[in-house]
Amino acid sequence: MPNTVNDTKDAVVARSDAAARLLRGMRLGIPIFLGYLPIGLAFGVLARTLGFTVTQSVICSATALAGAGQFIALNIMKTGASVFAVLAATTVVNLRYVLFAATMSPHLRQTRLPLQAILAYSLTDETFAINIADRRAGTATGASMAGVGLISLIGWVLGTLIGATLSGFIGDPASWGLDFAMPAMFSALLIALAENRRQAAMGVLAGAFALMLPLLAGVGVTLSTGWIIIISSMTAATIGAVTDR
């Protein structure tokens, strides 16, 4: 029986290892938690004013976990658009997740499908950036990435719950300046993600493209924010890859 005993011991060690990594990931994700709280709160307030119940607001945040996508959904629902129109618009905004998922994929080869599903579900701009930076530092594991996802989900859902419950007492969270939490985090993430000068330059170039694309409206081509992000970032990434020899 010694083998069984050893196996059990190994399993226990592996489990506590995984728990430690999950906790490490949750600590790593605390800035995301703090950033999501006010924005989730803003979503909760807005959803309630449009006729969502508290339950609907919270379930929406917990299942979609799509910051910008959810706000855009509310905006379009306000106009009385069809369910299909709302879904099409939010999916376009979230198409950038296809890029993120593709970028993460090579790092998830050793990960089993159920954990891949959990990581995919908790994939956002912020969890992606933190996890990919952590991965490049060589310290990320499946469990730590799940921890980053979990704490982020808690922040987003808790923020929504608070906002939806207290919507009557809370004004517009943007008036406090807390809406800058996201751009502030993105700015730090850009620095963290740029491995070298060329990558940093492509980040700037993508930003320049993103600012130019709305001008196409002048010639009758109106692009939604989702398409602007996809076109500008894919163009810059292509230029970066082609000139990288």
Place this chain on the structure above:
Amino acid sequence: MSADYIWAVIAGMAVANFAVRFVPVAVISRIDLPTPIMRWLRFVPVSVMGSLIALEVLRPGGEYQAPWDGAHLPAALVSMIVYRLTKSFMGASVAGVVAFIVLRGIIG
């Protein structure tokens, strides 16, 4: 807005959002990507962040804003510098928000 309409949107968004994230992971993690595509993918994260930040900072709320107007750009720079110096996402995010609130108070 009817409850049925809201529930339909919630259900649809849950499915669509999961699909765009999960399908690429499930498929691409099982195949070997050619080197040029791997090289391309290394530029994707910075490019997406660059686009997101540019729009948030210089086109907040969907309206162009000159770099010297408003607190967005300087606050974003504060966030970048603090991250560069401290390597702390928390510190950088908090510094960016505080800078934004303070600068907005000054600039108006």
